Amino acid sequence: MFTFRKLTILFFILLFALNVIHFLGCKLEWFSGHLCSQTYVYMVVLFGLYIGISITMAFFISSNYHHKAICKGVTTEKLCALTFDDGPDPENTPAILRILNRERIPATFFVIGAKLNGNESILREMDAEGHLVGNHSWSHSIWFDFLPARRIRRELTRTAKAVSEITGKSPLLFRPPYGVINPMLSNALRSLAYHVIGWNIRSYDTVHRDPEKTVTKILRKLSPGSIILLHDHLADSPKLLERVIDQLRLHGYQIVPITQLTHIEAYA
Numbered sequence: 684m685f686t687f688r689k690l691t692i693l694f695f696i697l698l699f700a701l702n703v704i705h706f707l708g709c710k711l712e713w714f715s716g717h718l719c720s721q722t723y724v725y726m727v728v729l730f731g732l733y734i735g736i737s738i739t740m741a742f743f744i745s746s747n748y749h750h751k752a753i754c755k756g757v758t759t760e761k762l763c764a765l766t767f768d769d770g771p772d773p774e775n776t777p778a779i780l781r782i783l784n785r786e787r788i789p790a791t792f793f794v795i796g797a798k799l800n801g802n803e804s805i806l807r808e809m810d811a812e813g814h815l816v817g818n819h820s821w822s823h824s825i826w827f828d829f830l831p832a833r834r835i836r837r838e839l840t841r842t843a844k845a846v847s848e849i850t851g852k853s854p855l856l857f858r859p860p861y862g863v864i865n866p867m868l869s870n871a872l873r874s875l876a877y878h879v880i881g882w883n884i885r886s887y888d889t890v891h892r893d894p895e896k897t898v899t900k901i902l903r904k905l906s907p908g909s910i911i912l913l914h915d916h917l918a919d920s921p922k923l924l925e926r927v928i929d930q931l932r933l934h935g936y937q938i939v940p941i942t943q944l945t946h947i948e949a950y951a
């Protein structure tokens with residue numbers, strides 16, 4: 684697998700090789716003067732490639748480039764899992780829960796720690812109804828991906844503690860805010876026991892507000908083991924959920940807990 688660690692090793696090997704070539708070419712004049720003067724250019728290009736690839740791959744959670752993430756279940760059966768990010772929301776999350784409970788469908792909610800204050804009863808209901816609660820950071824700040832590992836670790840621990848105080852369960856599932864995984868987050872996760880949960884279907888429900896278009900997009904990517912990313916804090920979320928459930932059933936899919944789909948534990 685192509686990972687940040689492997690690319691870093693390759694980068695330093697090539698950097699060393701370029702330095703050797705530079706030394707042999709410039710000091711010992713083994714090569715033409717042209718090659719000697721060009722080695723600095725190659726070093727800059729190499730560094731640019733290394734940084735460019737590493738930044739780009741941070742946005743592709745399923746690449747497992749910076750850290751391993753579970754983005755799909757391994758199954759040939761028509762099973763899928765629903766996940767909701769960015770709640771709990773005092774208005775829309777209860778509506779989502781009503782639909783899920785009415786349809787007897789399990790889901791996973793990746794909650795933002797800072798939103799738990801005042802919404803404890805929603806979290807208790809989620810848990811009591813058999814839904815799973817995962818960690819989605821404390822602040823979900825736009826600066827989250829610039830935080831040092833120590834601060835990220837504190838965010839995750841703080842949310843886990845808050846969830847644990849409300850439900851009595853400490854989450855083991857973590858979804859990175861914005862789906863971005865960089866070396867700082869990977870470093871923070873190394874000392875924690877989280878399963879990083881990604882998705883293979885991003886609904887883009889925060890961008891496209893037409894539920895029909897969103898459902899079409901989901902169906903286009905639907906396959907056995909799919910993990911579908913939705914949000915529970917939007918006004919359109921309940922309406923979209925009803926359409927998603929209808930269409931998944933129409934296509935013969937059963938919605939199961941993410942733990943059943945991926946064979947992992949949700950709580951410590």
Ligand SMILES: [Zn+2]
Pocket residue numbers: 768769819823859860861
């Ligand atoms: Zn989010």
